[in-house]
Amino acid sequence: MRWLKMLISAILPTNCGVVLMIINAKDWRRPAFDNDAKVQSAVAEMLAEIERDGNDAITRYSLKFDQCEPKVIALKPFEEYQLDPDLADSIKLAAKRIEAFASFQKEGLTSKTFSDDYGTFGQVVSPIERVGAYIPGGRYPLISTALMTLIPAKIAGCPVRVACSPSDNPAILAAASLAGATEFIRLGGVQAIGALTFGFDEIEPVNIIVGPGNAWVNEAKKQVQSRVKIDGLAGPSELLAICDGEQPVDWIALDALAQAEHDPLACSLIVSDDKKWLESLSDFLKSDKETLTLIDNGQIELIFASQPAELVDFSEGYAPEHLMLCHQKINAEQLSNYGSLFVGANSAVALGDYISGPNHTLPTLGYAKQSGGLSVSAFLKITTIQNVSDNGRVYLSNAAQKIADAEGLKFHAKSLQIRT
Ligand SMILES: NC(=O)c1ccc[n+]([C@@H]2O[C@H](COP(=O)([O-])OP(=O)(O)OC[C@H]3O[C@@H](n4cnc5c(N)ncnc54)[C@H](O)[C@@H]3O)[C@@H](O)[C@H]2O)c1
Numbered sequence: 001m002r003w004l005k006m007l008i009s010a011i012l013p014t015n016c017g018v019v020l021m022i023i024n025a026k027d028w029r030r031p032a033f034d035n036d037a038k039v040q041s042a043v044a045e046m047l048a049e050i051e052r053d054g055n056d057a058i059t060r061y062s063l064k065f066d067q068c069e070p071k072v073i074a075l076k077p078f079e080e081y082q083l084d085p086d087l088a089d090s091i092k093l094a095a096k097r098i099e100a101f102a103s104f105q106k107e108g109l110t111s112k113t114f115s116d117d118y119g120t121f122g123q124v125v126s127p128i129e130r131v132g133a134y135i136p137g138g139r140y141p142l143i144s145t146a147l148m149t150l151i152p153a154k155i156a157g158c159p160v161r162v163a164c165s166p167s168d169n170p171a172i173l174a175a176a177s178l179a180g181a182t183e184f185i186r187l188g189g190v191q192a193i194g195a196l197t198f199g200f201d202e203i204e205p206v207n208i209i210v211g212p213g214n215a216w217v218n219e220a221k222k223q224v225q226s227r228v229k230i231d232g233l234a235g236p237s238e239l240l241a242i243c244d245g246e247q248p249v250d251w252i253a254l255d256a257l258a259q260a261e262h263d264p265l266a267c268s269l270i271v272s273d274d275k276k277w278l279e280s281l282s283d284f285l286k287s288d289k290e291t292l293t294l295i296d297n298g299q300i301e302l303i304f305a306s307q308p309a310e311l312v313d314f315s316e317g318y319a320p321e322h323l324m325l326c327h328q329k330i331n332a333e334q335l336s337n338y339g340s341l342f343v344g345a346n347s348a349v350a351l352g353d354y355i356s357g358p359n360h361t362l363p364t365l366g367y368a369k370q371s372g373g374l375s376v377s378a379f380l381k382i383t384t385i386q387n388v389s390d391n392g393r394v395y396l397s398n399a400a401q402k403i404a405d406a407e408g409l410k411f412h413a414k415s416l417q418i419r420t
């Protein structure tokens, strides 16, 4: 739809103001990310250089993109950072709630065994040893992401938790310290993902990299997956709000603007079956000068669907990162493709960004169809253990030998036969 808007903007005289059309749901398509190929090849080149030249390449790229040398910063205890006391209290409250939610998620993720006539078999849940947490800091220092990425790793019991951010804002350092970072590198973008993957200075490569970031960060995470586990792809923010005509226009408008302000590629869609309500939302949005750039950039879209079932289909097809459900005739159970669901207008997405407790690192670009956001389970590995009894050795070897014979794997068959 961006091309249509551009065309209309070009035809209309400039004093006609900004164009905020109401699009029919069936005509809407997710815009292709036209930077894909360029970003892919640039990132591949950067990672290859980092693998080859190590610290030198990391430093070169950090100077080029962030105008600073990468730096390992020793973290002080949280209380020693000179933060505004109200901010410090809010960070502590957020940390407490994120920790409580991560602990709640960990319940049930336990090692267990069962025994039968043939032995004892079980699963072992253990923490991944070395974690790398990316904390975005290009446009805004995301203090909250330090808490969201590091606290679940601490709750999972991962012993090494390396934080990377292009920002050394004291509040980020303080939050990383409170959240339990064991190391902090001031480093951003592809070079940060490269450093976590291949190592930097004294810091050894990590086993898992988590955290959101811009298109560069996500492409880099995508490309290092053969060496290191990643949590998922959490790119430029998305919001889909499903609303009936009873919702407070100003609240919903501000929720849309809030997610759009993260990044020029971030996008908020408001869908409703009440055209009049969408029109008042459009009037409200156009009345505020500060929103015009976001609207002009195609980051806020208003979409009409004729009935609730069509709203549900639209949402399930789009699979947004954040989904607001503010519609009396639709139940949460009708929806399953979302990173996090915010039910009712009280549940501002910004509460989820900061303080409610569930993780804010969430899948974008439709990945919510196959995965949820970051959780304590990402930091745990589930391995298995098998202890076959004498009875099991004879009985199971007899049966397994038949399968080995059928496969033609003769030493498999012999190793079984000798036990019968
Ligand atoms: N999906 C989620 O869960 C979630 C949560 C929070 C934030 N976010 C997203 O995180 C992102 C944060 O983005 P940001 O840019 O502010 O910070 P960022 O830290 O992700 O990226 C900044 C880095 O990008 C690199 N970079 C910038 N331009 C580049 C170029 N031309 N070539 C190579 N590298 C380049 C720089 O090295 C810089 O350090 C936003 O898109 C936001 O929507 C997503």
Ligand SMILES: [Zn+2]
Residues within 6 Å of the ligand: 237, 258, 259, 262, 349, 350, 353
């Ligand atoms: Zn947000």
